[in-house]
Each structure stands twice: as C-alpha cells, then as structure tokens.
Amino acid sequence: MKYLALAVIAIIIVAAVGAVLLTQGDDGGEEETVTITQKGSDTMLELAQIWAESYMDDNANVEVEVSGGGSGTGISALINGEVDVAQASRVMKQTEMDSAVAAGFTPVEFKVAIDGIAIITCQSNTVTELTVEQLRGIYNGTYTNWNQVGGADLDITLYGRQSSSGTYVYFQEEILDDENYSMDMNMLTGNSAIVSAVQGDTGGIGYVGIGYAVSATGISVLELKETDSDPAFSPLDEDSVLNGDYLLARYLYIYTDGTPTDQVSRWLGWIFSADGGQSVVTDVGFYALPQSVVDEEMAKLG
Amino acid sequence: MDRKTKETMVFTAFRGCALLVVLALIVLVGYIASGGLEKLSLDFLTEFPRRANTEGGIYPAIVGTFYLMLIVLGVSVPIGIMSAVYLVEYEQRSVMGRVFKLAVYNLAGVPSIVYGLLGLGIFVVFLGFGASLLSAGLTLSIMVLPLMISAAREAIAAVPQSVCEASFAMGATKWQTIWHHVLPYALPGIFTGIILSISRAAGETAPLMLTGVAVSLRSLPDGVLDSFMALPYHIYFMATQSSNLQATRPIQYATALVLLLLVLGMNLVAIVLRKRYRDKYKW
Amino acid sequence: MALIFARKDRPSQRTRRVTHMKPSERLIQMALTIATWSSVVALGAVFGELLLGAFPAFTSIDLLGFFTGTVWNPAHPLYPLYGILPLVVGTMLVSFGAALMAIPIGLGCSIWLAELAHPKIKAVFKPAIEILSGIPSVIFGFFALVILSQWIYDLLDPTMKLNALNGAILLAVMMIPIMVTVAEDAMNSVPMNLREASLALGATRWETIRRVVLPSSLSGIVAAIVLSFGRAVGETMTVLMATGNTPVITSDYLRSVQTMTAAIAIDFGEVEFYSVHYHVLFAVGLVLFVMTFAINILADWVVRRYKEDY
Numbered sequence: 019m020k021y022l023a024l025a026v027i028a029i030i031i032v033a034a035v036g037a038v039l040l041t042q043g044d045d046g047g048e049e050e051t052v053t054i055t056q057k058g059s060d061t062m063l064e065l066a067q068i069w070a071e072s073y074m075d076d077n078a079n080v081e082v083e084v085s086g087g088g089s090g091t092g093i094s095a096l097i098n099g100e101v102d103v104a105q106a107s108r109v110m111k112q113t114e115m116d117s118a119v120a121a122g123f124t125p126v127e128f129k130v131a132i133d134g135i136a137i138i139t140c141q142s143n144t145v146t147e148l149t150v151e152q153l154r155g156i157y158n159g160t161y162t163n164w165n166q167v168g169g170a171d172l173d174i175t176l177y178g179r180q181s182s183s184g185t186y187v188y189f190q191e192e193i194l195d196d197e198n199y200s201m202d203m204n205m206l207t208g209n210s211a212i213v214s215a216v217q218g219d220t221g222g223i224g225y226v227g228i229g230y231a232v233s234a235t236g237i238s239v240l241e242l243k244e245t246d247s248d249p250a251f252s253p254l255d256e257d258s259v260l261n262g263d264y265l266l267a268r269y270l271y272i273y274t275d276g277t278p279t280d281q282v283s284r285w286l287g288w289i290f291s292a293d294g295g296q297s298v299v300t301d302v303g304f305y306a307l308p309q310s311v312v313d314e315e316m317a318k319l320g
Numbered sequence: 321m322d323r324k325t326k327e328t329m330v331f332t333a334f335r336g337c338a339l340l341v342v343l344a345l346i347v348l349v350g351y352i353a354s355g356g357l358e359k360l361s362l363d364f365l366t367e368f369p370r371r372a373n374t375e376g377g378i379y380p381a382i383v384g385t386f387y388l389m390l391i392v393l394g395v396s397v398p399i400g401i402m403s404a405v406y407l408v409e410y411e412q413r414s415v416m417g418r419v420f421k422l423a424v425y426n427l428a429g430v431p432s433i434v435y436g437l438l439g440l441g442i443f444v445v446f447l448g449f450g451a452s453l454l455s456a457g458l459t460l461s462i463m464v465l466p467l468m469i470s471a472a473r474e475a476i477a478a479v480p481q482s483v484c485e486a487s488f489a490m491g492a493t494k495w496q497t498i499w500h501h502v503l504p505y506a507l508p509g510i511f512t513g514i515i516l517s518i519s520r521a522a523g524e525t526a527p528l529m530l531t532g533v534a535v536s537l538r539s540l541p542d543g544v545l546d547s548f549m550a551l552p553y554h555i556y557f558m559a560t561q562s563s564n565l566q567a568t569r570p571i572q573y574a575t576a577l578v579l580l581l582l583v584l585g586m587n588l589v590a591i592v593l594r595k596r597y598r599d600k601y602k603w
Numbered sequence: 604m605a606l607i608f609a610r611k612d613r614p615s616q617r618t619r620r621v622t623h624m625k626p627s628e629r630l631i632q633m634a635l636t637i638a639t640w641s642s643v644v645a646l647g648a649v650f651g652e653l654l655l656g657a658f659p660a661f662t663s664i665d666l667l668g669f670f671t672g673t674v675w676n677p678a679h680p681l682y683p684l685y686g687i688l689p690l691v692v693g694t695m696l697v698s699f700g701a702a703l704m705a706i707p708i709g710l711g712c713s714i715w716l717a718e719l720a721h722p723k724i725k726a727v728f729k730p731a732i733e734i735l736s737g738i739p740s741v742i743f744g745f746f747a748l749v750i751l752s753q754w755i756y757d758l759l760d761p762t763m764k765l766n767a768l769n770g771a772i773l774l775a776v777m778m779i780p781i782m783v784t785v786a787e788d789a790m791n792s793v794p795m796n797l798r799e800a801s802l803a804l805g806a807t808r809w810e811t812i813r814r815v816v817l818p819s820s821l822s823g824i825v826a827a828i829v830l831s832f833g834r835a836v837g838e839t840m841t842v843l844m845a846t847g848n849t850p851v852i853t854s855d856y857l858r859s860v861q862t863m864t865a866a867i868a869i870d871f872g873e874v875e876f877y878s879v880h881y882h883v884l885f886a887v888g889l890v891l892f893v894m895t896f897a898i899n900i901l902a903d904w905v906v907r908r909y910k911e912d913y
Contacts, residue, residue: 060561064372064562064564067372067536068371068372070538071370071371071372071538074538081538081539082538083534083537083547084535084536085534085535086535086561086872087872175762175763180678181678182678198682201674201676204848204849204859205676205678206848207561207869207872208560208561210560210561210562210565211560211561211848213565214560214565214764214765215763215764215765215847215859217764218752218756218763218764218765219762219763219764221762222763233564233566233567234564234565234566235566323807323809323810324807326809327807327808327809327810330809331715331719331808331809333711334711334712334714334715334719335715335719336711337707337708337709337710337711337712337715338711338712338715338716338720338728340708341708341712341731341732341735341779341783342728342731344735344776345731345734345735348738348742348743348746348776351746351750352742352745352746398638399638399641402634402635402638402639403635403638403639403641403642405635406635406636406638406639407639419643420639420640420642420643423642423643423645423646424642425899425903426646426896426899426900427642427645427646427649429830429833429834429837429895429896429898429899430646430649430837430892430895430896431836431837431838431839431864431891431892431895432740432837432838432839432840433837433839433864433867433868433888433891434649434653434837434888434891434892434895435649436867436868436871437652437653437656437867437884437885437888438648438649438652438653440871441652441655441656441885442648442652462645465641465642465645466642469642493625493628494628494632495627495628495631495632516737519737520737522739523737523738523739523740523741523742524739524740525739525740525741525839525840526839526840526864526868529868529871529872530868530871552739552741552840553741555741555742555745556741556744556745556840556843556844559744559745559748559749559844560748560844569749572745572749576741576742576745579739579741579742580738580739580742583737583738583739584734584737584738587733587734587737588730588734591730591733591734
C-alpha cells in the first residue's frame, strides 16, 4: 500500500510540473505574435537560422520559423500556401512560376546574398584545380579516376545533392549543360553530409555552398578555370566571386507569394540592411550583396 | 588435449564474451560522458539554442521530450493496464485471448520507422493533427503499448491464485477482487513497466522524424497541436545536418549525455524497484 | 522480454463463467475489452496504413522492376528508378554481419550467465545488460558516426568512412542484450536434475552444457537468434547515422550502403506528399513490415514446435 501512495504522489508531481511548464509557453499574451514561416534551400539553412535569431532578438513579437528540405521543396511549399516565404539557391523554373500563377499569385524574387559553390576534395588529394571540361567529365561519368585529371591513381567517388536541391539544379545547368549526372553519383541530403563524406573518402569530390566549406576541416577547395590556359579562381577569394571570375558564383534568393506583407517586408528590409542581415552573411561564410544590388532589391519592396 | 583443459579454454572464452559486452557498455557511456561533460551546466539545460546550435542550450528539446513522455504516460498506461488485466483475469484460453496475445507480440516487433509511417498516415494526415506533439505522442504510445502490456501482465499474473480465491470466497465480485487485491500487489511491477515504457519513448527518434519534430524553435509549444523539439532528434540533426560540425560537436555530445542520463536514470530506477519488489513479495 | 516464456495459460480457475454480473461489473468488463482490442486495432492499422499508402505505388510503377530492380534512385527528376534490391542488400549485409558477431558473443554470454556466473556477479551483470538494451538507438548511431567510424578509418583504411562494418558492429551490440535475455531464460528452464544426471555419469561441466543443456534449450536459442535478427533488420537510427546512405549492391563491408529503414527515414524529409516517390516509400515500409512480421512469426513457431515440456 505504501507503493500505491508513492505511485500516486509521483504521478501528481509529474502532472503538476507538466502543467506549470505548459503555461510557461504563454508569454506572448499581451501583444499578438506574428509568425513568418520560411522553408527551402538547405544551403541557406544555417544562414536563415542565424538571420531569424538575430531578427527575433530585436523584434520580440515576431516568430520566424525556418526549415530546410531543398529549394524545390520550399518553392512547392510556397505554391501550396504552406509557408509565407521560400528560400532558394536557384531561380524558380518556368513550370514552377506557372503553377504559382495557377494557384493565384505571382512570386516576387529577391536576391539576398551571394554564394560561390565550392568544389571540395579530401585534404590528401593532390589535385588543386580543374577546368570546366574536367569537372563536367567527372560529374557526368566520363572520368572515373583521378589520374585522368592530373592526380594520383585513385578512383573518383562522386558526391552530390538530392534533386530537390537548388544547388543540384544549378550545378547541372552550369557545369553539366543540363546533361544527366553520372549514375554513380551518391545523392546526399544536405551540404554537411557532403562535407562529411568527402572528409572521410580519399577519392571523394563534392560541391557545397561556400559557407559550408569555409568552416570545414579535412577538405580542400579546388580552384576553377575556364580552360587550361585561363587563370584559375577560388571561391574563397571574395573579389573573384563578386566580379564573376569564379565560374560558380551565384545569388541566393528569397521568394514571396506576391507583394510582401508588412511583416515580411520588414523582415526582408532587415535582411538587406548592411548592419543587419548582410553582416550576418559574411559571418556565415557567404558574400554580402553590393550596394547597387541592395538598392535594386529594396525598390521591389514597394 | 584432455577434457578438463578443453573445458577451461571454452569457459575462458565465455567469460571473455561477457567481459566484451561489459566493455562495450563502458566504452560507449564513457566516451559520451567524457565528450559531453564539459558542456553540461544548468545554463545548458535551461537556455534556448543560439547561432544555429553552436551556442546556447537545449531547453526546448528537453521540454519537448518531457511533454512526449507525458502524453505516452496518459495514453499507454491506462490502456496497457486495462489490456493486461483483461488478458490475465478474463479471457485466458479462448480464441480471442490468443488473438490478443498474438497481436501484442507482433506489435512489439514492428520497426520504429514503420510506426513513423503509421503516425504520419493516421495522426498527421487522416485525423488532421498535423506535425504536432499530439501526433508524435500518440504514435509513441502505440509503440510502447506492447511493452506496457507485457510488463503489466507479468506483474498481475504473479499475484497468486490464493489471494483471488480468498477474495471470491468472501463474496467479492471479479472487479472488486482485481481492484482491491490484485492490482495493489501488482502495482510495483506495473510501475516498473511504466518507467521502462516512458524511457523507451523518450529515446526514440524515427517515429518523431515522420510526425514532424522541428529543428529549432524559439518558444515552447503552447498546446498539443503545436510543433515541438525533442532530444533524440536534436542529436541526430546536429550530428548529420549542422553546417559547422566542429562547432556543434560539444553540444552534440552534451545532448547525447543528457539523453543518456535521462534514460539510464529511469532504467536504473525501474531495475531497483523491481528488485525490491521481488525481494519483498516472495510468494 | 519474457513474452515467449511467459507462464503457460492457467486453467480457467481464474476466469469463472459468472452468470449474474452486476451492471457495473459488466461495464467494466466492456471497458477492458475495448482497451484490449486497441492492440489488435493498432496492429491492423499498421498493416492497413502501409497498404493504403503503398497501393498507389503498385499501380503507377513497374512492380516487377520494384522487386528486382538493381538501382534505387527515386528522386531523379527525369528517370526515377525504384528498384528495392540495393536497399534489401544493404539491410541484409548489415544485419547478417551483425548477427555473425552477435551470435557467438551473445551465446557465450548467455552460457556464462546461465551456467557459470557467480550469483553476485550475475546480479550486477543482468542489470548491465538491461541498461545496454535501454540505450536509445540514436546514441548508438552517434557513437558510430563520430567515434567508431574514426577507429575503423584509422585501423582498416576503408574506401569510405561511413560503411557497412560500422553499422554492423553497433547493430551487434544492440542485438546482444535480446539474445542474452531470451537464450539465458531458455537455458534456465532446463531442470537441474538433467544436469545433475549428466555430471553423475562423469561428464565435465562443459560436456554437460554441450550435450544436455544446449540441445534442450535449442528452441529458445534459435528463437533468441531469430528475434534479435528481426531487431537488427528493423533498426533505423543506428544504420541511418552509421552506414553512409548510399544505395548500392555490394558485398564490400568497407563502403557505404543504405538499408530499407534508412531510405524511408531519410527520403521522407524531402519527398513531395502523395507523389509516386511518397507511395513507393510506403511500399518499402510494407516490405519491411512483412519481413519483420515473418521473422517474428518464425521465432514464435520455433518455440511452439520445439519447446521441450518439462
């Protein structure tokens, strides 16, 4: 019978603590909390999370929820009305635009940061630069051994993203000229998965947003050149990314469903601001927008 | 080689096996503990994550796991005990009894990811609860139900016949007997089962992944239909998806340690409880 | 885990056919019945849900290709391929590898526990095994991802850091508690007098174990093996984090593979709801469920058929 009493007391305590904790969540009671939901690019995920944190620090009544899944997933969610904002590391395809219009709105595109996709290999790999043709040949399966592109006799293991990834699509357009990836490519979900894989595989090669390569150890970032006789550029070099010398420099985007609402406008405005969102961009390893671009984008906010 | 030597060799090998297993346990717990101890602090347990999990704490994940355990407690314990009572006291040899036993047995063997699919299909989509505490909690409850039922069954079946017969002899009804005489004696065993079930629910990840656990939230869930964070998923996400693995590594270790301590703590309590109960009630 | 060796059904002394029941008693009995039915309903729901989710896949993809296809690439934008074989091979590779390690060690452990261990040591060891079985799988996965993979990398120089061996080792550690619990239970139920008779006839303890205890508890040992194998097949988090998630057909333990469980878990993050991919994942879940169900039934049958009645 002692046990019965003990059990009852324990359950009451647990329930009481639970009830107390449940009521703690209700602290947005006085002012209405606005929630902005954002989804999409995995490349932009860490950036978006830190943006969200910083923004929410200064704006107590706003809640920004960020999640990943790939640019394609985010854009789908925007079209289906599941989220307010989509983050994408590529532009929307025409088919997606059409679907959006059919769903009743015209998406508005905002450039929010600049990325240079880094081609990474294991630190032990002797190859330091590739031409576009070599990179294409590696990723469409023509080259299967590092000694075909100036390295050691070692099999090449391909790592790439899943097809809902904007980076996947962008890379396919720019480097593969819209051809298919090699069937042997390992499709990993997320930039950090690619970084981990390449770290642990002496013959591995992968492509990730520069933000992910900057903070990683155990990998090398390759330089790219147009042809053998051209100079090679690295994505780690800000100038070559900003003036387009680095061939895989690209914008990172945010899409809204039509003209942004008041709250979303403020969120975007903060992202464009030099001491707000743009300063965070460089912290994470990406590149901030030049002022001319910022002015252009701000104009769209209306 | 003579038989005695052979025996010694073989027995040493067996002892070695046991040693290996203990070693595995120590190594596992040891590495997690040593990696996570430095980050462990009161702040860590009560702060929200910051800077994409490179700083801050894991408070929302702890709370989320706690809420999940609460839901499992509320759902699977009553159903589990009631089923166990039924199985032991009411329906023993009939076909229905066997069907129930088979159902429980097979439920126990279903992979956790399949439970995730179940939760997704029924709670998230069909019943419309969405990605919420409720969906995940209910899914976990179904998952631990077999555990609860078998623990409760064992506890109830251990109460000897004589107690029941004495009660019947005094004119009590079936239910009176159960409520006043069988359940009280079975309670410690049932309690052990409850603790084991909840600790199992606290450690599961796969069902959560499919019923919508969130990666990073700024506020605690304020209702059962709200999204939530949870410890096991937090570990998984940081270890595989965070962009700066080096920076989040200490937090990964510390979160793993917190989960480990939580689960181990509950398991130890259950074990101790069971031992005392067995020693006390040597029928 | 003593489900199999639970006390045999007592004769119906406990369940009297009561002809007159108070209304309240009847109500309570009904409530209990409903509660018990929940388990049956739950099992049915699992199966039904899988079928429902998988069915559209059966009509929209090449079913033969699903079961015999050697490429799993469901996310390809133009030519998606839904061959389940790489996933099945991945699951089998990891599970069999784990079984190969877990069976001898688990058996050795159970024999030691049942026959050789000093009661005081036993009292410490059994809780230790229980603790091991209570550790969440995500922690095993974390250990594999961060620590064990590094050891394998340093020792064996694998092709890829996250590989099948990584997963197999940790899966073996997870299988052992189940094996030990069930097998030890089986060995314990062999009555003492059989052992004593053997010893009286001059056999050594090992010979007694080998020729009397083991054969008598064989059904339980086989059940232990089958059950723990079922656990390995159904395990998700550990293999998800440890084996590298690359669906290929290979027998090389030092490269990445992907199991059925991991494929479902990982793809669900990005799959478009109600697309073909979505339904195919349910189909994989169905195959998985059928496999583990069959393994469970097998274990149960082995016990029923071959259990010695003492």
